[in-house]
Amino acid sequence: MLRKFGLPGGAISAAVICIFTFVAMLVPSSADDRxxxxxxxxxxxxxxxxxxxxxxxxxxxxxxxxxxxxxxxxxxxxxxxxxxxxxxxxxxxxxxxxxxxxxxxxxxxxxxxxxxxxxxxxxxxxxxxxxxxxxxxxxxxxxxxxxxxxxxxxxxxxxxxxxxxxxxx
Structure with missing residues (x-):
């Protein structure tokens, strides 16, 4: 089903991982950051x-x-x-x-x-x-x-x- 949109499953998984990594970088890493x-x-x-x-x-x-x-x-x-x-x-x-x-x-x-x-x-x-x-x-x-x-x-x-x-x- 994923190939129907022209994206292999691995590309979508990599994109999801990149998005989660980016969002995690936005979250303060310590209390002092907040x-x-x-x-x-x-x-x-x-x-x-x-x-x-x-x-x-x-x-x-x-x-x-x-x-x-x-x-x-x-x-x-x-x-x-x-x-x-x-x-x-x-x-x-x-x-x-x-x-x-x-x-x-x-x-x-x-x-x-x-x-x-x-x-x-x-x-x-x-x-x-x-x-x-x-x-x-x-x-x-x-x-x-x-x-x-x-x-x-x-x-x-x-x-x-x-x-x-x-x-x-």
Whole structure:
């Protein structure tokens, strides 16, 4: 029956194998291939702690799609790198660690730039990590970073994005 169309059976089998191979190459080979990577903001984020100031390079997630994806699927991240989530208004917020292989510190920040709460996020956990207060920003860093650099509740976090929101608030 295949010869009726002028194609020998072997040619069709080879074509099918080529198509499946091509499709397989399009599928990400690792979680990092599925990770959203935003541009690093040119301005560092600075945490003012009792031990001094500490700077971080950050990506900024400031729209619903970026906030939803966050650091999901990210398998590696530099020690002094993070993601700043910016919300349109001050509100209670909730996060989870679904599809997130990196253990994270979640630093909940008020509109005034002050750290309100610090939470630990465990890899792949679907347990909610909810703020007890109204929050305007969340900074995600590698787990243990907040303790390592001395970030505590009440500390000030500075970045032009936070300053702009403070001025508009």
């Amino acid at each position: 990770a959203m990577v935003l541009p690093v903001d040119p301005a560092p984020l600075v945490a003012e702690t009792s031990a001094g100031e500490h700077s971080f390079s950050i990506e900024i997630a400031d729209d619903p799609q970026e906030r939803s994806a966050g650091l999901m699927f990210r398998e590696t991240m530099d020690d002094d790198h993070g993601m700043l989530f910016v919300f349109e208004q001050t509100q209670p917020v909730g996060f989870w660690m679904k599809n997130t292989p990196l253990p994270l510190d979640l630093i909940f920040i008020g509109q005034d730039g002050r750290v309100k709460e610090i939470h630990r996020g465990e890899p792949f956990s679907e347990a909610p990590i909810a703020s007890q207060e109204e929050i305007r920003f969340v900074l995600e860093l590698k787990q243990g970073t907040a303790q390592r650099v001395g970030v505590k509740e009440g500390d000030l976090v500075r970045h032009p994005t936070i300053t702009r929101v403070m001025g508009a608030g």
